[in-house]
Amino acid sequence: MTASPEPNGPRRPELTPSAAEHCRTLVAAARSGALATLARDPDGFPYASLVTVAADELGRPLLLISTLAEHTQNLVRRPEASILLTAACPPSSSPLACGRVTLLGACAPVPDGERQAARTTFLAAHADAAGYADFKDFAFYRLEPAALRYVGGFGRMAWVTAEEYRAATPDPLASAAGDILSHMNGDHGDALLAYARALAGVADARGATMTAVDRYGFDLEVSAPGGAQRARVAFEAPVATSEEVRRAMVALAKAARAALG
Numbered sequence: 001m002t003a004s005p006e007p008n009g010p011r012r013p014e015l016t017p018s019a020a021e022h023c024r025t026l027v028a029a030a031r032s033g034a035l036a037t038l039a040r041d042p043d044g045f046p047y048a049s050l051v052t053v054a055a056d057e058l059g060r061p062l063l064l065i066s067t068l069a070e071h072t073q074n075l076v077r078r079p080e081a082s083i084l085l086t087a088a089c090p091p092s093s094s095p096l097a098c099g100r101v102t103l104l105g106a107c108a109p110v111p112d113g114e115r116q117a118a119r120t121t122f123l124a125a126h127a128d129a130a131g132y133a134d135f136k137d138f139a140f141y142r143l144e145p146a147a148l149r150y151v152g153g154f155g156r157m158a159w160v161t162a163e164e165y166r167a168a169t170p171d172p173l174a175s176a177a178g179d180i181l182s183h184m185n186g187d188h189g190d191a192l193l194a195y196a197r198a199l200a201g202v203a204d205a206r207g208a209t210m211t212a213v214d215r216y217g218f219d220l221e222v223s224a225p226g227g228a229q230r231a232r233v234a235f236e237a238p239v240a241t242s243e244e245v246r247r248a249m250v251a252l253a254k255a256a257r258a259a260l261g
């Protein structure tokens with residue numbers, strides 16, 4: 001089995017995404033989150049509210065909020081804020097087992113010279129907001145990340161610096177991952193079992209399910225006589241498209257079957 005290093009520790013890039021990359025991917029996909037501001041009354045208490053979000057090209061969350069809203073009034077007084085964004089979680093999974101990120105930083109109005117770009121980005125994610133985006137009592141705000149806390153599930157967590165976050169990029173397979181998992185689990189169970197036995201080191205595997213895929217490789221949940229195991233299989237090189245994934249999977253299947261004789 002390929003051992004996964006700590007989220008921000010030394011790693012071979014082809015093995016597993018960093019915590020910063022997980023954060024960029026999660027933020028790029030998020031469309032709503034919980035915004036926490038510092039309340040005016042009662043003074044200083046965290047005030048959490050639901051907001052819609054979209055990420056700009058630097059991964060900064062954009063908000064379109066009413067100037068009359070309580071959270072906006074809180075931000076006018078004090079811009080310190082955080083926003084919690086969560087990954088989509090299967091109904092059968094515990095929410096605590098799914099990914100999430102909390103971004104901490106100053107949340108302030110988007111400067112006039114950048115408003116049009118923010119408007120275009122936000123409406124691309126929330127077309128329904130076009131009906132009120134230009135109302136005088138609405139404004140675009142942007143949270144500038146100062147630090148991020150990533151939690152990928154039980155026992156997987158790390159702080160991410162603003163510099164690490166800016167240098168990372170979202171996973172290019174994020175939008176296609178669901179279809180890839182469905183295809184592999186539905187049509188290629190024999191290949192998944194071969195991956196588990198020959199490439200993940202679970203020689204007595206009885207079955208395998210692909211649970212995640214990204215540019216560097218994929219995760220398996222493997223059933224074996226000793227119980228369920230998690231395994232990671234790396235691609236030979238990072239991939240960026242579904243077609244590149246298909247070719248990489250075919251090559252790995254050939255290598256696995258050759259190793260198994």
